[in-house]
Amino acid sequence: MKILVCVKEVIDPEVPVSSIDIDSNGWKFVPKQGVSTVLNGFDENAIEAALQLKESIGDVEISVLSLGKDFSMDVIKKPLSMGCQNLFLVKDDILETSDSFVIVNVLYETINKIGPFDLILCGRHASDWDNAQVPIGLAEKLNLDCVTLAKSIECNNNNITIERVISGGIEVLKSELPVLITVSNEYGEPRYPNLRGIMTAGKIQPQFFSLEDLGISANDINNINEITDIYIPEKNSNCEFIKGEDEYDIGRNLALKLRDKNLI
Amino acid sequence: MNKVLVLAELNGNDLDNGVFELLSLLNNLNVSNDEITVCVLGDNLQDKDGILKQIPCSKILAHSNIDTNNLNPNILSKLASSMIEDLQPNKILISKTNLGQDLAPRLAFKFGWGLVNDCLNIEKNENNDWTGIRPIFGGNFMSKINIKTPTEIYCVRPKVFDSLTDKTISPEIEYKQFTNDLETKTKVLKRINEQSEGIKLEDADIVIAGGRGLGGPEPFETLDEIAGLLNAAVGASRAVCDAGWMDHSYQIGLTGKNISPNLYLTVAISGASQHMAGCGNSKHIVSIDKNVEANIFNDAEFGAIGDWKNILPGFLDTLKDLVKE
Ligand SMILES: Cc1cc2nc3c(=O)[nH]c(=O)nc-3n(C[C@H](O)[C@H](O)[C@H](O)COP(=O)(O)OP(=O)(O)OC[C@H]3O[C@@H](n4cnc5c(N)ncnc54)[C@H](O)[C@@H]3O)c2cc1C
Numbered sequence: 001m002k003i004l005v006c007v008k009e010v011i012d013p014e015v016p017v018s019s020i021d022i023d024s025n026g027w028k029f030v031p032k033q034g035v036s037t038v039l040n041g042f043d044e045n046a047i048e049a050a051l052q053l054k055e056s057i058g059d060v061e062i063s064v065l066s067l068g069k070d071f072s073m074d075v076i077k078k079p080l081s082m083g084c085q086n087l088f089l090v091k092d093d094i095l096e097t098s099d100s101f102v103i104v105n106v107l108y109e110t111i112n113k114i115g116p117f118d119l120i121l122c123g124r125h126a127s128d129w130d131n132a133q134v135p136i137g138l139a140e141k142l143n144l145d146c147v148t149l150a151k152s153i154e155c156n157n158n159n160i161t162i163e164r165v166i167s168g169g170i171e172v173l174k175s176e177l178p179v180l181i182t183v184s185n186e187y188g189e190p191r192y193p194n195l196r197g198i199m200t201a202g203k204i205q206p207q208f209f210s211l212e213d214l215g216i217s218a219n220d221i222n223n224i225n226e227i228t229d230i231y232i233p234e235k236n237s238n239c240e241f242i243k244g245e246d247e248y249d250i251g252r253n254l255a256l257k258l259r260d261k262n263l264i
Numbered sequence: 265m266n267k268v269l270v271l272a273e274l275n276g277n278d279l280d281n282g283v284f285e286l287l288s289l290l291n292n293l294n295v296s297n298d299e300i301t302v303c304v305l306g307d308n309l310q311d312k313d314g315i316l317k318q319i320p321c322s323k324i325l326a327h328s329n330i331d332t333n334n335l336n337p338n339i340l341s342k343l344a345s346s347m348i349e350d351l352q353p354n355k356i357l358i359s360k361t362n363l364g365q366d367l368a369p370r371l372a373f374k375f376g377w378g379l380v381n382d383c384l385n386i387e388k389n390e391n392n393d394w395t396g397i398r399p400i401f402g403g404n405f406m407s408k409i410n411i412k413t414p415t416e417i418y419c420v421r422p423k424v425f426d427s428l429t430d431k432t433i434s435p436e437i438e439y440k441q442f443t444n445d446l447e448t449k450t451k452v453l454k455r456i457n458e459q460s461e462g463i464k465l466e467d468a469d470i471v472i473a474g475g476r477g478l479g480g481p482e483p484f485e486t487l488d489e490i491a492g493l494l495n496a497a498v499g500a501s502r503a504v505c506d507a508g509w510m511d512h513s514y515q516i517g518l519t520g521k522n523i524s525p526n527l528y529l530t531v532a533i534s535g536a537s538q539h540m541a542g543c544g545n546s547k548h549i550v551s552i553d554k555n556v557e558a559n560i561f562n563d564a565e566f567g568a569i570g571d572w573k574n575i576l577p578g579f580l581d582t583l584k585d586l587v588k589e
Pocket residue numbers: 013014041126127402474475476477478500501502503504515516517518519520521531532533534535536537538539542552553554555558570571572573
């Protein structure tokens with residue numbers, strides 16, 4: 001069985017806003033010096049799902065695909081040190097400011113070249129643009145069924161059973177390969193690479209593609225969504241802090257305040 | 265003149281509130297009723313006139329005699345596509361529900377149209393062009409987006425707009441028999457609803473939520489006790505759920521539940537933008553945290569600074585007295 005996991009390198013989503021500049025020329029995030037990038041968290045969940053399928057089924061080859069302008073090898077090779085077999089990287093400056101529409105087309109062309117795959121896994125969304133469009137769009141483009149927000153995946157021959165998170169509960173679905181599934185953090189913590197994994201990863205060379213290699217010319221690259229502004233939302237911080245003789249008293253006064261304001 | 269298609273969803277006999285919110289957004293944009301068609305997705309709609317008539321619009325298109333397999337997006341994207349081909353809209357509005365968030369990208373890519381996902385508002389310029397506003401980077405930033413394709417899709421976050429309640433119009437419903445092949449390999453086998461004792465998080469008037477600063481699952485017993493006194497529901501931050509102190513069904517935020525209670529009371533939650541994405545529309549936010557610099561105080565109306573271990577007992581004792589009165 002061949003699994004593909006699509007991943008993205010993103011600015012660490014836990015850093016404060018002040019560590020990121022916005023470049024209005026093409027609208028991109030520019031991390032300040034020293035701010036690190038990480039593998040998108042949900043993509044690590046997807047990698048973990050692929051690895052667990054490999055453990056339970058046995059004969060599985062996991063390939064990882066990423067697109068970008070640049071890659072930090074430490075970050076983008078992490079899936080290999082976690083236990084994946086192949087890494088495909090499509091590198092082009094233009095991909096930095098491409099919208100989901102372009103990204104899906106490039107992923108599609110790459111998969112045509114390196115595929116086919118029985119199962120495609122993606123993180124539920126990328127934590128930088130929070131778009132949640134690429135996986136579903138890719139499924140549509142590849143004419144595959146798509147199941148989003150998986151918290152568990154079981155595969156038996158061609159049959160696949162998925163539990164997905166919905167608001168208000170869980171949905172259990174069955175499908176057949178090939179299918180595209182997006183994985184959510186409810187799947188569980190991704191593993192840490194161990195030393196052996198890191199050594200193995202060191203020996204695997206990523207395979208690079210340019211857009212040209214994929215038969216895509218710069219003229220084919222057209223965003224269909226135009227960003228006209230990015231800004232930090234205003235907050236009106238006029239919080240009233242509750243006073244008291246000590247912390248117990250503050251708690252007491254808080255309750256009285258809420259009653260006074262008819263909030264409780 | 266616009267031709268706006270609004271998707272509505274009927275889960276069993278429950279009409280999702282999204283359609284009322286989308287109509288309210290369209291009302292804000294001065295889109296008139298005759299520009300709007302509401303397309304309803306659901307099971308066996310031919311028997312559900314009574315429910316559909318509640319939608320305050322003038323035209324409804326519904327399909328009849330279809331089993332959607334628990335609103336399976338793989339089926340509904342085919343159905344919605346044929347409705348779109350029928351109506352040829354230039355704007356499509358979808359509420360970001362379980363179904364909507366799957367359907368919107370599916371339709372966008374099928375037709376090659378632009379989508380503003382998780383849209384918080386739409387602005388209109390003097391040429392009547394629309395610009396969608398959406399949060400990015402977990403809500404740390406906002407972006408404005410112009411779609412350049414002839415048809416524009418907006419998937420709008422629920423609970424941002426009040427419901428439109430216009431009793432003066434009642435829709436004309438057209439039922440259509442769609443004959444497309446709706447077969448799909450993917451089937452919903454079952455839905456397992458959360459066991460929630462007491463009030464549902466989404467429906468509660470008061471929510472009290474705890475964060476990583478609580479240090480473990482035990483303090484949630486105190487939150488439960490407070491919730492009992494206030495008739496409130498309990499929620500949590502992702503840090504708490506990822507740590508396994510509470511089930512993920514309690515998670516509030518971008519990737520958890522989206523709530524808008526009258527009172528949102530937080531204890532030891534720092535107020536990361538991804539958390540606020542799920543509760544920022546609460547009417548009143550009140551927070552207990554030891555760090556006066558915590559982000560949550562940018563949103564909170566009242567704050568209590570200090571260790572929850574000392575503040576909560578004072579709060580709880582006083583509540584008990586107040587309840588007795
Ligand atoms: C893509 C993505 C999606 C995410 N989605 C969500 C989501 O849906 N929901 C969500 O909640 N988060 C989400 N997050 C995570 C979010 O960024 C934060 O990491 C998380 O909300 C932090 O949880 P917290 O506030 O409980 O913990 P912390 O940020 O660690 O805050 C703990 C707070 O407790 C206070 N504290 C500590 N001890 C005490 C004490 N003794 N007394 C009083 N106060 C104390 C501290 O001062 C601090 O303010 C997401 C992150 C990413 C990247």
